[in-house]
Amino acid sequence: MSCPFALLGFPRRPLLSDEAIGSAYRKLAGESHPDQSDGDAERFRELSEAAAILRDSSLRLRMLSSSPGGSLLPLEAAQLFPQIATLLQQADNLIEKQATASNALAKAVLAAPLKNLRHDLESTLNQLQEWRTSLDRELIEIDLRWPEHDPNSMSLLADSYAYAGRWESQLKERKLTLDCF
Amino acid sequence: MIAGIDLGTTNSLIGVYESGFPTLLADSEGKRLIPSVVFYPETGTPVVGREGLRMQALHPERTVSSVKRLIGRRFGEEETNKLNGPKGNPVTLPVNGQNLTPEQVSAEILKRLKAVAEERLGTTVDRAVITVPAYFNDAQRAATRRAGELAGFVVERILSEPTAAALAYGLDRLQENARVAVYDLGGGTFDLSILRLDNGVFQVLSTHGDTRLGGDDLDEAIAGLLLREAGITTLTPEMKVRLKEAARASKELLSNEESTIVLLPFMEGSTSLEIPLTRTQIESACGPIIARTRAHCLRALEDAGLKSEELDQLILVGGSTRMPLVQRLAAEIFGKQPNLSQHPDEAVALGAVLQGAILEGSLQNVALLDVTPLSLGIETFGGLMNVIIPRNTTIPAKAGEMFTNAVAGQSGMKIIVLQGERELAGDNWTLGSFEIPFPPSPKGTARVGVQFSIDADGILQVLARDTPTGSEKIVEIQSAVEVSDEAVEAMLAGSLEHAFEDMDARVFTEARLKAEEMLPAVEVALEQLGSELLASEVLEIHGKSSEVQAALESKETVRLKQALAALDNATQTLATKLLEKAMG
Numbered sequence: 001m002s003c004p005f006a007l008l009g010f011p012r013r014p015l016l017s018d019e020a021i022g023s024a025y026r027k028l029a030g031e032s033h034p035d036q037s038d039g040d041a042e043r044f045r046e047l048s049e050a051a052a053i054l055r056d057s058s059l060r061l062r063m064l065s066s067s068p069g070g071s072l073l074p075l076e077a078a079q080l081f082p083q084i085a086t087l088l089q090q091a092d093n094l095i096e097k098q099a100t101a102s103n104a105l106a107k108a109v110l111a112a113p114l115k116n117l118r119h120d121l122e123s124t125l126n127q128l129q130e131w132r133t134s135l136d137r138e139l140i141e142i143d144l145r146w147p148e149h150d151p152n153s154m155s156l157l158a159d160s161y162a163y164a165g166r167w168e169s170q171l172k173e174r175k176l177t178l179d180c181f
Numbered sequence: 182m183i184a185g186i187d188l189g190t191t192n193s194l195i196g197v198y199e200s201g202f203p204t205l206l207a208d209s210e211g212k213r214l215i216p217s218v219v220f221y222p223e224t225g226t227p228v229v230g231r232e233g234l235r236m237q238a239l240h241p242e243r244t245v246s247s248v249k250r251l252i253g254r255r256f257g258e259e260e261t262n263k264l265n266g267p268k269g270n271p272v273t274l275p276v277n278g279q280n281l282t283p284e285q286v287s288a289e290i291l292k293r294l295k296a297v298a299e300e301r302l303g304t305t306v307d308r309a310v311i312t313v314p315a316y317f318n319d320a321q322r323a324a325t326r327r328a329g330e331l332a333g334f335v336v337e338r339i340l341s342e343p344t345a346a347a348l349a350y351g352l353d354r355l356q357e358n359a360r361v362a363v364y365d366l367g368g369g370t371f372d373l374s375i376l377r378l379d380n381g382v383f384q385v386l387s388t389h390g391d392t393r394l395g396g397d398d399l400d401e402a403i404a405g406l407l408l409r410e411a412g413i414t415t416l417t418p419e420m421k422v423r424l425k426e427a428a429r430a431s432k433e434l435l436s437n438e439e440s441t442i443v444l445l446p447f448m449e450g451s452t453s454l455e456i457p458l459t460r461t462q463i464e465s466a467c468g469p470i471i472a473r474t475r476a477h478c479l480r481a482l483e484d485a486g487l488k489s490e491e492l493d494q495l496i497l498v499g500g501s502t503r504m505p506l507v508q509r510l511a512a513e514i515f516g517k518q519p520n521l522s523q524h525p526d527e528a529v530a531l532g533a534v535l536q537g538a539i540l541e542g543s544l545q546n547v548a549l550l551d552v553t554p555l556s557l558g559i560e561t562f563g564g565l566m567n568v569i570i571p572r573n574t575t576i577p578a579k580a581g582e583m584f585t586n587a588v589a590g591q592s593g594m595k596i597i598v599l600q601g602e603r604e605l606a607g608d609n610w611t612l613g614s615f616e617i618p619f620p621p622s623p624k625g626t627a628r629v630g631v632q633f634s635i636d637a638d639g640i641l642q643v644l645a646r647d648t649p650t651g652s653e654k655i656v657e658i659q660s661a662v663e664v665s666d667e668a669v670e671a672m673l674a675g676s677l678e679h680a681f682e683d684m685d686a687r688v689f690t691e692a693r694l695k696a697e698e699m700l701p702a703v704e705v706a707l708e709q710l711g712s713e714l715l716a717s718e719v720l721e722i723h724g725k726s727s728e729v730q731a732a733l734e735s736k737e738t739v740r741l742k743q744a745l746a747a748l749d750n751a752t753q754t755l756a757t758k759l760l761e762k763a764m765g
Contacts, residue, residue: 018486022377022379022384023379025384026377026379026380026382026384026550027379027380027382029382029384029548029550029575030380030381030382030548030550031548033548033549033550034577034637035536035539035540035548035549035637036539036545036548037542037545041577044577045577045578045579048574048575048578052574100698101698102695102698103695103698103699103702103749103756104749104752104753104756104757105699105702105703105706105749105752105755105756105759106698106699106702107756107760108702108706108755108756108757108759108760108763109702109705109706109759111759111760111763111764112759112762112763114763115763115764172483176476176479176480176483177476179476179479180475180476180479
């Protein structure tokens with residue numbers, strides 16, 4: 001596959017805004033969509049895949065880094081992991097119970113634990129948000145010094161984004177489920 | 182010429198692109214909305230539309246309505262609970278002694294639309310874009326496509342309804358750059374799609390929905406309300422149809438009026454019923470159903486990575502969005518006033534016409550970038566779902582996966598293809614399975630690449646490539662939805678024989694599960710709050726829960742159900758107090 005940066009007409013750099021990616025993608029993908037008389041299905045698909053890669057900070061950084069990554073667990077991830085794993089397990093357990101509770105008493109018994117769970121989810125999501133903000137700052141730093149860079153810290157940053165993104169979506173999914181009971 | 186068709190749960194429409202404008206076509210009575218109702222006379226051709234609707238009250242057993250809710254479904258799914266058939270098999274409807282598939286019934290509606298268009302235009306109309314709910318899965322989309330083919334159309338595209346509506350909305354605003362949410366609550370289904378409009382490009386960012394949530398459910402709720410108000414307990418099928426009609430009519434009336442009197446002449450023998458009904462009453466009956474749309478709205482926003490204040494427009498389409506309650510709730514969820522500029526019944530059909538015009542090249546510099554609503558994956562060893570193409574991926578899309586032999590000389594491997602968002606394979610929809618053959622080779626050396634592609638209709642195709650030879654072939658997916666008639670009949674016979682003995686066992690199991698949930702809950706509740714109850718209350722609760730325990734051991738279904746009801750009753754105050762404490 002061709003380089004995602006080149007496909008969408010961007011220089012190879014760590015920092016790229018979602019808005020810029022979306023805008024370039026829509027213009028090019030609109031022109032090559034197979035429904036158009038001069039469309040090109042293969043190019044359209046490549047553009048879609050390229051945009052999906054560039055939009056994901058973790059995948060985008062891996063495209064720029066020669067180091068394979070994954071060899072070191074980011075410190076923050078190592079610290080957060082036990083907390084998040086426990087929380088997810090608790091959440092699934094309670095959500096399952098609430099969803100199958102068939103009478104008023106069983107639901108009432110769950111009210112207090114669910115309230116605590118919601119609180120824990122919110123505070124952990126805040127923690128993740130803070131972590132992400134610090135990752136964004138680091139990304140700006142790397143971009144300022146670009147193309148000079150340390151491949152190890154690049155791949156560590158890529159991994160950090162991957163953990164933060166995955167955990168955020170897992171926790172948010174549980175929180176959404178709670179919000180909609 | 183490519184026609185655009187909105188094949189709706191309640192009504193259907195057809196239109197074409199004529200001299201630069203999308204036009205919806207009317208039948209000989211001048212009506213554009215054709216009721217999606219098919220009446221099967223004892224002999225002769227099926228009757229579709231308003232005539233079919235008129236026959237429904239007289240012959241409910243020979244009339245099919247809301248067939249869209251059954252298309253691409255199997256017996257045993259929630260939607261099919263009123264039909265009998267072997268679990269897991271494609272749904273069929275018994276009409277006039279024959280078993281009809283939902284595709285066949287839908288094809289009758291499509292044939293009627295085709296005839297309306299041909300009569301109006303004086304020419305053959307045999308190519309079509311047909312819309313489906315965005316949240317339709319692969320089986321439902323493929324079945325809709327088959328219905329189109331049965332009706333004699335070349336189906337040029339299966340198009341998602343909210344995307345079509347967005348196209349109708351955006352046509353006059355091609356220069357704009359905006360983020361819009363389309364809230365589409367139709368007769369049987371709900372979709373929420375978020376799109377970015379940017380210089381003629383319509384990019385769907387995310388979509389969520391429920392293919393079992395719509396005006397039909399609201400009518401049912403209102404019919405239930407009417408029954409309670411009138412104190413009727415038993416209903417003939419004919420009465421049911423009339424009651425549902427009355428419910429629908431009062432729902433529509435109460436969208437504009439505050440109160441009405443529902444008249445049901447000769448409902449019970451010679452008695453006519455007059456039931457006063459207010460908008461407040463139907464709103465409290467429909468509220469919980471409409472509230473179910475909230476979760477989908479929030480998930481779609483989350484998937485699009487947007488906050489509701491970042492949306493420029495909230496567009497409402499679908500007949501059910503005429504209800505003031507729906508408009509209020511949508512406004513509340515998104516924190517903005519809805520845009521009601523689109524005709525709720527016609528926007529989707531107009532969008533389908535426009536997509537037809539794009540495909541035939543009459544409408545240029547407009548492109549729709551749609552997404553697949555559900556993740557596509559395969560079942561892994563441990564019974565988990567391994568996602569291969571995640572939901573909200575722009576289509577057409579492709580993804581490859583490499584498979585190898587786990588033991589030497591393994592001749593092949595069975596791959597189960599799934600669609601859905603759950604982690605456990607079994608919780609998702611099984612699209613079907615296929616077998617990939619391995620050439621004889623040592624462990625881990627056979628290499629077969631499998632390519633999954635989702636086409637512009639949102640329908641899956643699988644291609645297997647043997648890596649050493651490079652030979653490719655299309656893999657037939659053994660769909661669980663296409664089983665032979667004989668197999669259906671064999672399973673049907675079996676399931677009827679077992680139906681009765683299963684019944685009591687199932688009721689007992691349900692009651693047992695409830696008891697197992699209830700008994701520990703009582704203990705926890707008493708531990709936390711027992712001191713705040715009167716000693717006599719605590720004593721009563723203890724008594725009732727020992728009776729549940731005893732009934733459970735006796736394995737008597739009726740006794741257990743009665744004991745549970747008594748315990749439920751005795752613990753009501755306790756439940757309320759507990760809730761107050763938690764929320765306080």
